[in-house]
Amino acid sequence: MRISKFAIPEIIFGRGSIVHLASCAKRLGARRVLLVSDQGLVGAGWVERIQEILRDNGLEWIFFDAVNSNPRDNQVHAGADIYSRERADVIIAVGGGSPMDAAKGIATIVGNGGRINDYEGANRIMRPLPPMIFLPTTAGSGSDISQFCIITDVARQVKMSIISRSLVPNVSIIDPLVLLTKSAELIISSAIDAFAHAVESYLSLLSSPFTEHQALKAIRLIAHNLHPALEDRSIEALENLSIAATSAGMSFSNAGLGIGHSLAHSLGGRFDVLHGLVHPILLPPVMRYNLPTSVDKLANIGRIVCGPRMCSNEYIAQAGIAWLERFCADLHVPVRLRDILPDSSCLEIIAKAAVNDACTLTNPRPASWESLLGVCQEAW
Amino acid sequence: MPGKGPSLEDLIGIEHSKLGFFQELRQTIEALKDANAQSTQRRREIAAILDGITDIMMVLSSDLRILSVNHVFRQTFPDTPHPEGMHCYQIFRGDDQPCPNCPASASFATGDICRETAIFKIGGKNTQFEMVASPIRRPEAPESHILVFKRDVSREKDYQAKFYQAEKMATIGMLATGVAHEVNNPLTAIFGFAEGLRRRLPALKETVDPQVMEDVEDYVATIMRECRRCQDIVTTLLTFSRQKTVSFAAVSLNAVVNDTLKLLRSHLRQRNQAKITMRVELSENLPMVHGDEHQIKQVMLNLLVNAMDAIAGPGRIIITTFQSSQGAVCLSVEDSGCGIPADHMDKLFEPFFTTKRSGKGIGIGLSTCMSIVKKHQGEIAVKSEPGSGATFTVKFPVNTDKTT
Numbered sequence: 001m002r003i004s005k006f007a008i009p010e011i012i013f014g015r016g017s018i019v020h021l022a023s024c025a026k027r028l029g030a031r032r033v034l035l036v037s038d039q040g041l042v043g044a045g046w047v048e049r050i051q052e053i054l055r056d057n058g059l060e061w062i063f064f065d066a067v068n069s070n071p072r073d074n075q076v077h078a079g080a081d082i083y084s085r086e087r088a089d090v091i092i093a094v095g096g097g098s099p100m101d102a103a104k105g106i107a108t109i110v111g112n113g114g115r116i117n118d119y120e121g122a123n124r125i126m127r128p129l130p131p132m133i134f135l136p137t138t139a140g141s142g143s144d145i146s147q148f149c150i151i152t153d154v155a156r157q158v159k160m161s162i163i164s165r166s167l168v169p170n171v172s173i174i175d176p177l178v179l180l181t182k183s184a185e186l187i188i189s190s191a192i193d194a195f196a197h198a199v200e201s202y203l204s205l206l207s208s209p210f211t212e213h214q215a216l217k218a219i220r221l222i223a224h225n226l227h228p229a230l231e232d233r234s235i236e237a238l239e240n241l242s243i244a245a246t247s248a249g250m251s252f253s254n255a256g257l258g259i260g261h262s263l264a265h266s267l268g269g270r271f272d273v274l275h276g277l278v279h280p281i282l283l284p285p286v287m288r289y290n291l292p293t294s295v296d297k298l299a300n301i302g303r304i305v306c307g308p309r310m311c312s313n314e315y316i317a318q319a320g321i322a323w324l325e326r327f328c329a330d331l332h333v334p335v336r337l338r339d340i341l342p343d344s345s346c347l348e349i350i351a352k353a354a355v356n357d358a359c360t361l362t363n364p365r366p367a368s369w370e371s372l373l374g375v376c377q378e379a380w
Numbered sequence: 381m382p383g384k385g386p387s388l389e390d391l392i393g394i395e396h397s398k399l400g401f402f403q404e405l406r407q408t409i410e411a412l413k414d415a416n417a418q419s420t421q422r423r424r425e426i427a428a429i430l431d432g433i434t435d436i437m438m439v440l441s442s443d444l445r446i447l448s449v450n451h452v453f454r455q456t457f458p459d460t461p462h463p464e465g466m467h468c469y470q471i472f473r474g475d476d477q478p479c480p481n482c483p484a485s486a487s488f489a490t491g492d493i494c495r496e497t498a499i500f501k502i503g504g505k506n507t508q509f510e511m512v513a514s515p516i517r518r519p520e521a522p523e524s525h526i527l528v529f530k531r532d533v534s535r536e537k538d539y540q541a542k543f544y545q546a547e548k549m550a551t552i553g554m555l556a557t558g559v560a561h562e563v564n565n566p567l568t569a570i571f572g573f574a575e576g577l578r579r580r581l582p583a584l585k586e587t588v589d590p591q592v593m594e595d596v597e598d599y600v601a602t603i604m605r606e607c608r609r610c611q612d613i614v615t616t617l618l619t620f621s622r623q624k625t626v627s628f629a630a631v632s633l634n635a636v637v638n639d640t641l642k643l644l645r646s647h648l649r650q651r652n653q654a655k656i657t658m659r660v661e662l663s664e665n666l667p668m669v670h671g672d673e674h675q676i677k678q679v680m681l682n683l684l685v686n687a688m689d690a691i692a693g694p695g696r697i698i699i700t701t702f703q704s705s706q707g708a709v710c711l712s713v714e715d716s717g718c719g720i721p722a723d724h725m726d727k728l729f730e731p732f733f734t735t736k737r738s739g740k741g742i743g744i745g746l747s748t749c750m751s752i753v754k755k756h757q758g759e760i761a762v763k764s765e766p767g768s769g770a771t772f773t774v775k776f777p778v779n780t781d782k783t784t
Contacts, residue, residue, distance in 0.1 A: 005392050122386030128399040165398045206392055256391050358386050
């Protein structure tokens with residue numbers, strides 16, 4: 001077994017844990033915070049709640065919400081300019097993956113200078129980043145746990161993966177109560193995103209006993225809690241989805257992902273599609289592609305989602321994939337690539353871009369651009 | 381994978397950790413400490429250099445507002461503890477508009493170093509300043525500032541004046557000595573032969589008409605009297621000009637007046653034809669003054685010459701000696717001349733200040749008087765009504781130990 005590593009931020013988890021935000025920030029030296037969020041959060045009232053907490057604790061803040069889903073390089077630079085100009089200190093990001101990834105990008109530029117695409121790839125960040133506190137409001141992206149940051153390079157139409165231990169935030173505050181205000185679509189996309197993280201990182205070449213455990217736990221929690229969460233917004237179910245997303249985050253941050261995410265990044269760079277909605281489409285064909293190398297692990301997943309059976313690993317692995325396809329179809333989300341793309345002519349470009357993605361590296365079965373194209377065609 | 385892509389080892393990142401601030405912070409703190417120590421040291425050095433500058437120094441903005449000043453400035457203007465932001469002409473002139481020949485304005489206009497000399501009244505005392513204005517160029521700031529140095533050159537000017545006077549007196553002294561010798565010799569001969577004539581007069585008395593004899597005796601007596609007077613004048617001339625070390629002794633102001641008048645008699649006689657009347661009112665029982673006779677004579681001479689120069693046509697000069705109610709021994713010279721304009725009053729005693737046309741004087745007379753009188757712990761007061769004359773009064777403290 002190869003030497004592994006497991007790194008996660010300080011995690012504060014629990015209903016109402018949001019109130020600890022200000023004391024955490026102060027401990028990290030905050031006086032004037034850069035608060036990164038997006039307009040959706042403002043509408044839901046969470047930004048107001050956070051500003052109230054900051055105000056009550058005598059902290060100043062600068063609000064930066066010029067972030068859309070799939071944050072762009074120019075937004076990162078704009079945020080870094082504001083940070084410097086306003087002499088901010090601690091960065092607090094509230095929201096889904098986009099504000100948190102934008103915050104990571106901003107922190108990278110603030111600490112290291114240059115352009116964000118200078119840091120594309122692994123371990124290129126050489127100087128410390130300002131302290132970061134993240135409050136995920138979707139149970140899915142895992143960005144509040146991970147050492148990954150995905151920023152869209154507008155000129156190249158590519159989603160850049162930036163990987164560095166420095167991108168792990170100092171503190172992640174996860175309050176499941178935040179999920180109460182989420183739309184069904186957002187709960188679904190987040191949960192499927194977390195599910196994909198769990199599956200891919202479980203299969204990953206870098207998975208270790210420490211990540212595998214977290215991945216399987218996340219798979220079990222999502223399989224059992226997504227429908228209850230959607231049906232009656234049960235707080236227990238939502239909390240379990242939160243735990244699942246965090247566990248999946250711990251797993252993929254340390255074990256890496258696979259070609260499903262390579263293709264998702266490639267699609268996201270070219271077509272501004274919601275990250276979580278790509279996985280119901282891609283994950284089953286990706287699992288099938290990896291079956292030859294990972295039949296035992298896929299069987300473990302099958303037993304979790306379908307229940308224990310007396311059958312071959314091959315069979316239960318296939319049954320798990322079929323379960324997943326049914327599970328997604330029941331969620332009434334697009335399950336074919338043709339539903340979200342204009343035509344199939346772009347698939348080759350998508351596949352060729354995805355082969356260079358860092359996630360391709362950890363995929364258990366080596367993948368060329370042709371094999372990625374095959375996965376896409378299967379998903380079409 | 382293409383060249384720059386990460387490897388599996390990169391993704392595990394055993395060698396990479398979340399970068400902390402600790403080491404960098406510690407280094408930064410150390411670096412800041414060093415930088416702080418250095419800048420403190422540099423500041424001290426600069427402060428020592430600045431403290432060593434004995435000139436008034438200030439930095440002005442383009443509208444002549446004071447931006448910063450040095451400690452000499454604060455010493456010079458103790459009543460203006462916060463000059464920053466004020467206009468420099470407010471402080472130096474009490475004026476509300478820039479001075480005419482402002483070197484700072486010139487420096488702003490030309491971008492060059494500009495010099496100027498001017499007299500400012502500071503703390504009730506006229507002080508002559510030599511000013512140097514030099515632009516401070518800073519590439520990062522578009523607006524330029526001017527650094528102005530003001531050096532108090534009053535004392536230098538004073539010394540310069542004394543030097544001129546001393547040189548003049550030395551020359552006169554040399555001339556006078558020569559003249560005295562040249563005149564003394566023929567005088568001795570004239571006096572000798574007159575004496576011879578007087579001795580022979582009794583022998584001639586029998587043979588000459590008594591009427592003629594009386595005339596001859598009278599002529600001889602006159603020749604001898606005038607000879608003695610000439611010798612007196614020569615001696616007085618020598619006392620004026622002979623270079624002597626300053627020696628303080630009991631001096632009679634009345635004698636000084638008489639001696640000076642003796643010296644100026646012919647000059648006065650010429651002026652008398654232009655109808656200058658001279659009245660001398662010397663107080664009897666005037667106490668002696670403790671001082672240097674030659675120097676006091678110079679004061680008297682200068683005042684008298686000034687008085688005569690102030691009168692263009694007919695006029696009068698009154699010379700008075702008296703003792704003031706405070707006991708000071710006073711000498712006053714009053715003239716009915718042109719008087720002194722109010723704006724000249726401040727500058728009267730400045731070295732090289734003169735209203736006489738060129739060739740008539742260089743403006744060191746009154747400044748010399750002032751320095752002599754000061755040396756005698758005395759003072760000079762001026763009263764003047766422009767157009768109707770001026771009165772200079774010199775007061776000496778009474779010679780307490782040797783009152784006669």
